[in-house]
Amino acid sequence: MIKNKSGLSLVLSFLAVTTVFAATSPRPSAQLPPVTRLTAADMPYDVGGTALLKWDVRPEDTPDVLYQIYVSSMESGGWIKADEFPADTRTGDGIELPFWAWNASVREHVVKVELNNFYGEAQTTGPVFRFKVTSVKDKKSYDSQVVSAGTVSNWFRLDRLNNLVMAILVFIVFFWAVSHAKRKGLFIRRIAGLDAIDEAIGRATEMGKPIYYLPGIGNMTMVSTIASTFILGEVSKKVAQYDSTIKVPHKDPVVMTVAKEVVKQAFLEAGRPDSYREDINQFVSYDQFSYAASVDGMISREKPAAIFYMGWFMAESLLLAEVGSTTGAIQIAGTDEEAQLPFFFTACDYTLIGEELYAAGAYLSKDPMLMSALKTQDFGKLVVMVSVALGGILASLGGLMHWDPFTRIIADLFKAY
Amino acid sequence: MSDTFLIAGAWISAGLTIFLFSFLYKDNPFFKVAEHLYLGAGMGWWAQVYLYGVLRPKVWAPLMNHDWMVLVPTFLGLSLITQFIPGISWISRYGFTFLMGYGAGLELPTKLATDFVNQIGGTIQPFVNVAGMSSFALFNAVVIAGGVICVLIYFFFSVEHKGAVKKASNVGIYFLMIYFGASFGNTVMARFSLLYGRFDTLYTFSASKYLYATQFILAGLAVYFIVHALMNRGKKEIEPAQ
Numbered sequence: 001m002i003k004n005k006s007g008l009s010l011v012l013s014f015l016a017v018t019t020v021f022a023a024t025s026p027r028p029s030a031q032l033p034p035v036t037r038l039t040a041a042d043m044p045y046d047v048g049g050t051a052l053l054k055w056d057v058r059p060e061d062t063p064d065v066l067y068q069i070y071v072s073s074m075e076s077g078g079w080i081k082a083d084e085f086p087a088d089t090r091t092g093d094g095i096e097l098p099f100w101a102w103n104a105s106v107r108e109h110v111v112k113v114e115l116n117n118f119y120g121e122a123q124t125t126g127p128v129f130r131f132k133v134t135s136v137k138d139k140k141s142y143d144s145q146v147v148s149a150g151t152v153s154n155w156f157r158l159d160r161l162n163n164l165v166m167a168i169l170v171f172i173v174f175f176w177a178v179s180h181a182k183r184k185g186l187f188i189r190r191i192a193g194l195d196a197i198d199e200a201i202g203r204a205t206e207m208g209k210p211i212y213y214l215p216g217i218g219n220m221t222m223v224s225t226i227a228s229t230f231i232l233g234e235v236s237k238k239v240a241q242y243d244s245t246i247k248v249p250h251k252d253p254v255v256m257t258v259a260k261e262v263v264k265q266a267f268l269e270a271g272r273p274d275s276y277r278e279d280i281n282q283f284v285s286y287d288q289f290s291y292a293a294s295v296d297g298m299i300s301r302e303k304p305a306a307i308f309y310m311g312w313f314m315a316e317s318l319l320l321a322e323v324g325s326t327t328g329a330i331q332i333a334g335t336d337e338e339a340q341l342p343f344f345f346t347a348c349d350y351t352l353i354g355e356e357l358y359a360a361g362a363y364l365s366k367d368p369m370l371m372s373a374l375k376t377q378d379f380g381k382l383v384v385m386v387s388v389a390l391g392g393i394l395a396s397l398g399g400l401m402h403w404d405p406f407t408r409i410i411a412d413l414f415k416a417y
Numbered sequence: 418m419s420d421t422f423l424i425a426g427a428w429i430s431a432g433l434t435i436f437l438f439s440f441l442y443k444d445n446p447f448f449k450v451a452e453h454l455y456l457g458a459g460m461g462w463w464a465q466v467y468l469y470g471v472l473r474p475k476v477w478a479p480l481m482n483h484d485w486m487v488l489v490p491t492f493l494g495l496s497l498i499t500q501f502i503p504g505i506s507w508i509s510r511y512g513f514t515f516l517m518g519y520g521a522g523l524e525l526p527t528k529l530a531t532d533f534v535n536q537i538g539g540t541i542q543p544f545v546n547v548a549g550m551s552s553f554a555l556f557n558a559v560v561i562a563g564g565v566i567c568v569l570i571y572f573f574f575s576v577e578h579k580g581a582v583k584k585a586s587n588v589g590i591y592f593l594m595i596y597f598g599a600s601f602g603n604t605v606m607a608r609f610s611l612l613y614g615r616f617d618t619l620y621t622f623s624a625s626k627y628l629y630a631t632q633f634i635l636a637g638l639a640v641y642f643i644v645h646a647l648m649n650r651g652k653k654e655i656e657p658a659q
Contacts, residue, residue: 163529170529188574220513221520223528254516257500257509287459293437293452300444315608342601353593355572363574378575384537385566391541392562399547407545414538416530 032060034142035067035133040149043112045101045160048125048153051113054092055133055144057106061087066136069111073119073129082113087135098412099405101158115151125151162413166383173379177372186371191363193332193350197308200330201238204305210245211235212304214295214320216311216335217251217288220258223358224336228311229255229262230361230370231334235308236263236280240270248281249298251291256281292316296323309333309348310357313340321347334360387414427627428634434615435634445645447638540565564592 035055043050053069065087070079092105095112113131115124129151133144180186204211213232218225232248239246248263250256260281267276285291299307300323307324309317309331317333317340324331325347333344334352344351352360358377362370391410398407436451479487496512499505543550543558550558570582571589578586623631 160526160530163526163534166534167525167529186575189577191574219520220516221524223524254497254513257497258513285456285459286463287456290452290455290459294456296440297444297449297452300440338596339600339604342597342604345597346601353572355574359574374574378573380533381569381573384533385569387537388540388562388565391537392544392558395541395544396547399545402548411538411542411545414534414541416535416538 032065032135032137032140032142033058035135035144038131038133038144038147040129040131040147042149042151045097045154045157048151049114049116049121051115051129051131051149051151052095053111053113053131053133053147054108056108057091058087060135061109063088064137067109067111068134068136068141069113070132070134071113071115071118071129072131073123073127075130079132080118082118083111085111097159098162098415099409100161100412104408125153160416163416169383170376170380174372174376177375177379178368181368181371181375185366186368186375188359188363188371188374191352191356191359193334193352193356194360194363196330196332196350197235197364198238200306200308200332201235201242201244203330205242205244207305209305210247210302211239212295212299212302212307212324212329213246213248214307214309214311215248215250215255215259216309216313217291217316218255218312219252220254222312224312225252225255227358227361228334229258231308231310231357231364232259233262233266234361234364236266237270240267240272240275243272243275246280247298247302247304249284249291249295250281251284251286251288253283253286256283288314288316289319292319295320299323299327299329303327304329306330306332309335309344310352310360311335312337313344315340318343318347324348424627424630427622428630431619431622431627431630432634434619435631435638438615439638442642445641447641536565564589568592 035058038053038055041052041054042048043052051071063086067083067085067087067090068081069083071082072078072080090109090111092103092108092110095102095104095110097104115129127150128148130146130148132146135142135144177186201211213235215228215232216225220226236246246263248256248259250259260278263280264273264276267273284294296319299320304324304327307321307329309321309324310333313320313335314337317335317337321331321333321344331348332350332352333348334357335341335344336354336357338354341351341353355377359374361367362374391414395407395410398404398410433451433454436447437455439445440448476487476491493512493515496508499508540562543554543561547555547558567585567589569589571586571593573582573586576582619631621627623629
């Protein structure tokens with residue numbers, strides 16, 4: 001009996017010791033299966049140079065497993081490590097594409113490989129590249145099969161479909177507004193600063209002093225400069241009617257050429273082509289501050305009765321407006337460069353803020369095309385106001401109810417990509 | 418030799434700075450010298466920028482490599498110069514038309530994306546996370562959305578500003594003024610740092626190492642203004658010719 005008991009305890013002790021040893025001694029790691037069903041394709045809706053790798057999410061994708069992405073431009077070897085990340089990250093929902101252009105699945109890994117980072121930009125679009133994914137666990141790595149793909153530049157950006165729809169809507173509204181403006185005319189509310197233009201030109205005529213019109217330092221492709229040329233046309237017309245003098249110093253030679261045509265046309269329309277002089281528009285300097293220094297000198301010497309600052313201005317805004325203010329001229333400014341508006345507020349009698357500058361040309365000329373453009377802008381603002389109010393309410397509702405797909409739709413609709 | 422150049426550079430730098438600052442008192446011949454020098458130097462600088470930064474690498478070098486496609490933009494660019502020759506000035510219209518069309522085409526999608534779609538998206542984005550937001554963050558999001566709408570109402574030209582529209586528009590003006598105030602303060606501080614830079618230069622050049630450039634030029638300018646004022650005492654300033 002005793003023998004049996006001691007024999008049993010010996011067996012139990014042996015079992016216990018082997019169990020403890022088995023628990024503490026290092027076990028051989030479990031074999032990690034390599035990635036299968038790996039695919040490589042061109043990244044859709046881009047300029048090229050980016051490939052997209054996809055493979056299924058697996059049960060083995062734990063944080064201690066790493067995925068390494070390798071790329072090669074050669075037929076064999078030449079592998080470059082393009083990326084490395086924990087296996088429980090990078091799924092389809094991480095790709096920033098809208099719901100109408102991308103199926104954001106969390107059941108597959110999706111990785112963008114930007115080839116421009118490893119090869120010359122010119123060589124990344126067109127040729128075929130090879131890719132492989134290596135799974136790494138416990139310092140052991142397991143390669144996937146090698147896949148290949150080339151990248152192309154896409155002609156159509158489906159991800160920007162919302163922008164296209166918006167643009168088409170804007171075009172439709174514009175053409176409707178043009179047709180409406182020609183038939184019935186369109187209403188624009190009063191803009192206070194513009195009513196002062198007549199007063200300023202009248203004052204200059206009475207005093208026998210010149211008017212300075214500064215179209216800013218922007219180039220001809222800028223909206224504010226284009227708006228400025230429209231206002232210049234109307235101001236020049238009034239100057240011609242009153243037989244006053246106008247001077248337009250320029251920083252940009254292209255703007256000067258356009259302004260010359262505008263002023264000449266305005267004098268013609270006012271019935272005073274004989275009063276037009278070629279030196280109304282003067283080129284000063286292409287350098288911002290030498291332009292400002294020179295115009296300051298001109299203003300302080302000639303002491304004009306009225307000065308218009310209409311267009312795109314930067315740091316020279318206060319340099320010019322302050323000197324103009326010391327000469328006692330009536331100053332009317334307008335710019336869409338918001339950082340400069342405070343300086344015009346302090347130094348000028350009237351200031352057109354941002355959009356008011358764009359509206360000024362239409363307000364002064366009542367031209368159907370310009371009026372229609374203004375109406376289209378108003379339509380755009382209305383869309384923004386309604387979208388912000390409605391979008392805010394719907395997004396809040398989706399957020400509160402945790403309707404994630406719904407909130408994603410709302411967020412995607414108003415994203416520029 | 419290098420010391421002479423250093424001193425000369427200090428005198429030119431301090432002199433031009435003081436000459437330009439002298440405009441704060443009144444217009445004078447020293448300011449005119451600095452002004453015209455600045456104008457000429459600016460033009461010279463841009464001429465070499467275009468010559469070595471545009472014409473040589475983007476026109477001359479491709480042509481030397483027989484890249485004839487570069488002739489198309491070159492001719493469009495050259496067409497602008499025909500403005501100065503009345504007989505063929507009509508050619509410049511091709512260049513201008515391309516310039517305007519290209520500008521408008523480039524601006525349209527960019528502006529639509531940044532000023533329009535992104536503006537809406539950015540304003541409503543905070544509301545997506547409304548469940549996890551603090552009350553302050555929610556208040557912030559509502560103020561921003563309300564501010565955007567009120568400011569847009571101010572810039573809405575299709576309706577007369579009266580009644581509720583006027584009230585919303587006035588709220589919009591407050592938002593604008595707060596922004597402009599902040600922007601003003603920010604820019605003024607940046608300008609002051611530029612002013613400190615010039616003062617620092619003047620202080621540096623006031624050292625004996627530079628033969629007291631700042632002091633001598635300041636004193637010289639002060640003497641000029643005193644003498645000029647004494648000589649013109651009682652004379653009325655001549656108004657410019659009309």
